[in-house]
Amino acid sequence: MKAVATYSIKGGVGKTTAAVNLAYEAARTGARVLLWDVDPQGAATFFFRVKPFVRGGAERLVAKGDLGDHVRATDHAGLHLVPADFSMRLLDLHLDGTKRPTRRIGALLGPLAGRYDVAILDCPPGVTLASESVFGAVDAVLVPTIPTTLSRRTLDQLLEFLATRPSSPSVLPFASMVDRRKSLHRDVMAALAEAPAGLLPTAIPTSSAVERMGVQRAPIAVTAPRSAAAAAFRDLWSDVAARLWPT
Numbered sequence: 001m002k003a004v005a006t007y008s009i010k011g012g013v014g015k016t017t018a019a020v021n022l023a024y025e026a027a028r029t030g031a032r033v034l035l036w037d038v039d040p041q042g043a044a045t046f047f048f049r050v051k052p053f054v055r056g057g058a059e060r061l062v063a064k065g066d067l068g069d070h071v072r073a074t075d076h077a078g079l080h081l082v083p084a085d086f087s088m089r090l091l092d093l094h095l096d097g098t099k100r101p102t103r104r105i106g107a108l109l110g111p112l113a114g115r116y117d118v119a120i121l122d123c124p125p126g127v128t129l130a131s132e133s134v135f136g137a138v139d140a141v142l143v144p145t146i147p148t149t150l151s152r153r154t155l156d157q158l159l160e161f162l163a164t165r166p167s168s169p170s171v172l173p174f175a176s177m178v179d180r181r182k183s184l185h186r187d188v189m190a191a192l193a194e195a196p197a198g199l200l201p202t203a204i205p206t207s208s209a210v211e212r213m214g215v216q217r218a219p220i221a222v223t224a225p226r227s228a229a230a231a232a233f234r235d236l237w238s239d240v241a242a243r244l245w246p247t
């Protein structure tokens with residue numbers, strides 16, 4: 001099983017949108033997919049119409065260590081979800097009470113490795129103990145990056161932080177909410193593409209169809225299958241899969 005996180009220090013950049021759509025696209029290719037909603041906002045849980053409930057709360061989830069107990073089916077074949085509820089706001093605190101907090105999320109995922117081809121962790125914004133535990137658990141961190149000055153700065157902060165660690169997942173930034181009519185977006189994307197971490201080839205356009213996903217509570221491939229954004233998420237999954245399983 002490969003594991004990836006949709007992650008950014010910055011909020012509101014498209015992490016959950018990517019997690020939901022990439023999980024769906026991965027399942028559509030026949031992969032067995034586990035989407036773990038690690039964010040107390042529970043937005044990925046909401047999109048997949050699963051009840052936002054963690055039995056025993058985050059404390060039990062972290063302490064007891066049987067993530068399989070928390071897995072729920074979704075409306076989509078091959079796509080399972082571990083829901084979040086508000087107890088996940090204290091994830092850091094509960095991780096801190098364990099012996100090896102930065103290894104704990106990996107330890108929770110480990111027993112499910114035979115059941116899934118890929119796990120996607122939808123993370124809250126910020127850089128916390130839980131983020132470090134996620135970094136210890138995943139093969140790659142997918143970083144939605146809106147092509148603006150501050151987003152680029154935040155990506156640089158993440159890369160600098162990960163460089164201080166003895167081992168880190170690969171960082172796969174991709175352009176999110178792109179508006180090619182804006183010269184700033186075009187300029188920042190060109191600069192990011194040249195930067196050491198690069199950018200995955202597929203950019204996700206700004207799209208009102210993406211915003212409307214929340215109304216129908218389903219991936220964009222279901223709600224607006226012919227939209228440019230639906231095609232972009234399909235291509236983005238191909239980019240990610242090529243990096244996870246190089247031929």
Ligand SMILES: Nc1ncnc2c1ncn2[C@@H]1O[C@H](COP(=O)(O)OP(=O)(O)OP(=O)(O)O)[C@@H](O)[C@H]1O
Nearest residue numbers: 011012013014015016017125177205206207210211
């Ligand atoms: N490509 C897009 N085009 C237009 N709107 C988008 C796009 N991607 C995301 N959005 C909208 O931007 C908002 C934030 O998106 P999303 O929730 O995916 O970000 P996030 O990084 O997960 O946020 P948070 O940090 O709160 O978890 C949502 O209202 C979403 O519908």
Ligand SMILES: [Mg+2]
Nearest residue numbers: 015016039043
């Ligand atoms: Mg989110």
